[in-house]
Amino acid sequence: MSLADGSVPPSPRPLVKLTNIRKSFGPVEVLKGVDMAVQEGQVVAMIGRSGSGKSTLLRSINGLERIDDGVIEVDGECVDPSQIDLRALRLKVGMVFQQFNLFPHLSAGENVMLALKVVKKQDKASCRAAAEQALAKVGLGHKFDAYPSHLSGGQQQRVAIARSLAMAPKVLLCDEITSALDPELVSEVLSVVRKLAEEGMTLLLVTHEMRFAREVCDSLVFMHGGRIIEQGPPAELFDHPKTAELAQFVGMVEAR
C-alpha cells in the first residue's frame, strides 16, 4: 500500500525487517550489512547486476542461506542466525524459484497439495479444494492432473506460484522467476504476479524485468557490491539516479 507520491505510509511494524545482514561465502563477503524493511501489501523489487547479492539476500529471508550476522524479522517473528525456527519462518514466507523446482514425480495438483497435507495436516478434501482454488487463480484449474514434464515453462512457473500461494504465506519471495522462460512465456507469469500485487499480496522480487518493476512495484531496491545503495519509488530511481552505479546500471538495461 503506497501513497500517490510513492512514499510508504508510516507503519508501527514492517512485515519484513532486515537488520545488518551479513553473509560470506568462504573469503568473499556477499552481503555487507544490509538493512531493509517491507511493509504489508508492499511490492518491492530488488535490482542490480549479477553478483550484487540480491539473490543471496532474498534466499536468506526464508533461511535457504544461513546468515552470518544480523536479524531477520518476519511478521514479528524474530529470527537470528543462532536460533532459527525454520519451519515457523517458512510457513510465513513463500518462495518461487527461477528454475520452477516443481516436483517431477507429482502432478500439478499433488505439487500444491503436498505441503498442505504434510505440513499443515489438512484433510484430503480441504487439501484438494485449496489446491484447485490456487491452480484456478493462476489460470491452470484444468491442469490439476498434468505432470510437470507435460507443462510449458510458463505453466510450470504458474503451478509453482500456486504451490506457494496455497500455503497462505504472509510474503512471497520471487527469485528471477521469469529468467529461465522463453520470451513469449514471460508475460503469462508476470500477469499472475501483477494480479497478486493488485490483490494486496506482499511481494519481494529479484527481477531483470525493468518495465514490470517500474509499472507494478511500489519500491525499488538497488544493490551493488553487497550493499543497498539506493532505494525508493521506481520512477525516481529510474529517472533520477543519485549514484553513478545506478545511473550506469539504468543505462545498461535501457540500452538492451
Place this chain on the structure above:
Amino acid sequence: MAYRFDFASLLDYAPVLVHGVATTVGLTLVGAVLGVGIGIGGAAARSSANAPLRVAVGAYVELIRNTPFLVQLFFIFFGLPSLGVRLPEWQAALLAMVINLGAYATEIIRAGIDATPKGQVEAGASLGMSGPQIFRYIILGPAMGKIWPALTSQIIIVMLGSSVCSQIAVEELSFAANFIQSRNFRPFEVYFVATALYLALAVGLRWLLARLGDRLFARAARA
C-alpha cells in the same frame, strides 16, 4: 570372552606378509596395464565397422562380466590343461586378472568413447584423418580422462578380487594370511592385519592412479 589378542606373534611372520603384499601389488600393476590395454583394444573393436568383431568382443565382455572371477580362475588353472595349456599358478592368476579387467575396461572405455561429441569426429574427418587416426588422436585422450575414475575403481576391485588367487596357491596376501594362521592359530589377528593391508593398498592405489590420471589426462580433463 576369554580370547586374548596377540598381534605380537605376527611379527615373526612379517617377511611372509611382505612377500604376499609384493605379489599382490605386482599382479595388480601388471594386470592393470595389460587389462587396460585390452580394454582400449576392445573398445576400439566395439566401435569398429567390422560386425563379427563387434559381436565377438561383445560376447567376451558379457561372458566375463556375468561369471565370477573365482570360476574364471579355476577354469583357466584347472580346465585349460585339458586343452594342453598348462600354466604355472601366477601366470594363471595374471591371465585371469587381465581377461577379467579387460572385459570391464572395454565396457568402461566404450562408454567414454560414446560420450565423445559427434562434432569432434566430424571435425577430424573433415581434416582428412582416417578412422584409426581419429580414434588415436581425437577420441581416446578425452574419453580416457572422462572414465579414469571408473577405471580406477575397477582396477581396485580387481586387486581386491585377486585375494581368491590364494585358492590356486598363488603366494599373494591372502595366501600369506592363510599360511600364517595355519601356523600360529591366530585367525583373527592375521586376517585383521591382512584386511588392513588390503585397505592400505586400496587407498594407496587410488591415490597413485589419481596422480597418474592428473598427469596423463590433465589437458583432456580441462577441455
Place this chain on the structure above:
Amino acid sequence: MLNFTFWDILSNLLLAARWTVLLSAIAFVCGGVAGLLVLLARVAPLRPLQGAMKIYIELFQGTPLLMQLFIVFFVLPLVGVETSPWTAAAVSLTLFTSAYLAEIWRGCVDAVPKGQWEASASLALSYGEQMRYVVLPQALRIAVPPTVGFSVQVVKGTAVTSIIGFVEITKAGTMITNATFQPFLVYGLVGLLYFALCYPLSLSAKALERKLNVAR
C-alpha cells in the same frame, strides 16, 4: 572312480545352484534393508553419523570380500556365536551388499537437483519430510537400474563363499571335479550356470536404464 554322466554332473550343479540363488536372495534383500538404513545415516544432516557411515562404506569397498568372510567366519566364534559356513556367508554378503547399495543410492540422492530440496524446504517441510516425500521417490526411481545391475555382483560374490566350505555352485563344481577329473567340462558348466543366472539380470538392468532415459 565313480561314473558320472554329463547329466549327473549337470543335475548336481543345478541342485547346488539353489543355494546360490537362496544365498543371493537373502544377501540382496537383507543387504537392501540394511543399505537403506546406512544410506539414511550417510545423508543425514549429522556430521558424526555421516562420517561413521562413510568409514563403514569405505571399509567394505576397500577390502576383499574373502577377508570379510574370513573375519566373520573366524571372529564370531571368538565372541561366542556359533557360525556355520551358511550363517557366515549370509552375514558377510549382507554387510558387503549394504555398503555397496548405500553408496549406489547415495549417488542417486545426490543426483536429485538441489532445487528440489530448496523448494520443499521453502514449503516448510522438515528434513525428514523432504527426504520422504520429495527426494527419495525421485532417487529410488533412478536407483532401480543400478540396483538391479548390482544384484549381478551379489550372485557372483556368492562364489567366494565356496572357500569357507559353503556348498553352492562353485564348491559343488570343485567336489565334482575331484570325483570326475573333468575340470574343463565341470568348470565350463559352472561358468555357464552363473551366466544363466546373471545375464538376465544384466539385460534387465540395461533395459530399465534405457526406459528411464526415454522417460526423461
